[in-house]
Amino acid sequence: MKIATWNVNSLTVRLPQVLDWLQANPVDVLGLQELKMTDDKFPFEALRQAGYHAHAFGQKTYNGVALLTRTPVANVVRNIPGFSDDMARVISADVGDAGDVRVIAGYFPNGQEPGSDKFEYKMSWLKGLRDWVRTELAAHPKLVLMGDYNITFDDADVWDPVGMEGQIHCTEEERYHLRALIALGLHDAYRLFAHPEKSYSWWDYRDFAFRRNRGLRIDHILVSDALKPLVSSCEIDKAPRSNERPSDHAPVVVELSGL
């Protein structure tokens, strides 16, 4: 089973690229973030013709997430139960032939800058997510928590760790929450394998950042203890970042054997 996450930064603009990517990478599950559209605009029919079931949770202009799957899913949940939020950031479902893999796909808050109201919202959102994921893990041992986290784990995820020290995506407060998720019994699938140094999942549109590989690794796939032994690969696909009108994020793909 292959599971992927991709922040497309407007599905309206990126739909042709998503369809092209799925044709070349027929993953079983794809989580999308930053749809930037309401559900009545969501391209259910185009995705159905591409062979995917789709569940969307969108809103106007900002945020918005979706889960695309080759086979039908069950128990779709939108946002974080127990955490009141007027933004569309999370969608989860039971996937796989046995329906025993819980996939949670999220668009984590950006946070703007430390000390801002948006940063405080990011901190409370992360706490709300963790409290819910703890109970989800107890109910679903086989669990994947993936998406645009908007947090780097450490300096290895940052093109300029000195210049970005203490800046948004790189603060100790954000990384504390990321480690607290790991402490629930989750593992960063990407770091289960050796990868080249300076591997990132996002590059600024400005200043030729992609060509200069000035990026951040902020899109992650975390797998539970029960799934960790099944992970056979995890890769960032940089190819779509070279498209015309690309998303600023690249897809991340994990392969689970025996599912």
Added chain:
DNA sequence: ATGACTAAACCTTTTAGA
């Protein structure tokens, strides 16, 4: 240079992203 691109909307200017 609180800049550089990109996207959406209240659309020739602002807000947000990361």
